[in-house]
Amino acid sequence: MTTITAKKVALIHYTLTNDAGEELDTSRGSDPMPYLHGAGNIVPGLESQLEGKSKGDKVKAVVKPEDGYGDKSDLPPQAVPRSAFGDSEPRAGLPLVVEDESGNQMQLWIVEVLGDKVMLSPDHPLAGVTLNFDVEIVDVRDATDSELEHGHAHPGDGHHHH
Numbered sequence: 001m002t003t004i005t006a007k008k009v010a011l012i013h014y015t016l017t018n019d020a021g022e023e024l025d026t027s028r029g030s031d032p033m034p035y036l037h038g039a040g041n042i043v044p045g046l047e048s049q050l051e052g053k054s055k056g057d058k059v060k061a062v063v064k065p066e067d068g069y070g071d072k073s074d075l076p077p078q079a080v081p082r083s084a085f086g087d088s089e090p091r092a093g094l095p096l097v098v099e100d101e102s103g104n105q106m107q108l109w110i111v112e113v114l115g116d117k118v119m120l121s122p123d124h125p126l127a128g129v130t131l132n133f134d135v136e137i138v139d140v141r142d143a144t145d146s147e148l149e150h151g152h153a154h155p156g157d158g159h160h161h162h
């Protein structure tokens with residue numbers, strides 16, 4: 001039976017809860033999520049616990065923040081004017097790539113929108129959160145050449161591009 005190793009695409013159903021048992025995300029009720037194993041498509045702590053699993057396996061994975069979305073920084077959110085977003089609609093939880101004066105790119109997250117101010121933080125919304133994944137492996141297949149080239153899984157048999 002095909003097991004999950006590098007260069008395989010796994011289709012998984014997952015439900016993610018925090019330590020309080022609140023559901024944060026789930027694939028159940030829609031299509032299973034495909035991901036390319038070994039490519040950093042999913043958080044490292046989950047990827048490592050799915051290694052070697054096969055179709056039909058069920059995995060309960062507890063992922064500490066350091067293997068998930070990182071620890072919380074102590075940096076307070078920074079306000080930027082909403083006008084900086086132009087026509088796009090800033091919403092809490094959305095990621096944003098910004099560039100500093102020297103051209104370095106940095107990933108920020110929108111914490112909240114307060115009137116004409118948008119609060120930004122370097123912390124992922126799930127930074128500092130222990131992630132409890134309830135996973136079922138729906139299928140495992142070889143990655144296609146284009147998936148390997150792109151570094152991510154494509155839906156279906158992996159041949160058509162999104």
Ligand code: ZN
Nearest residue numbers: 150152161162
């Ligand atoms: Zn692609």
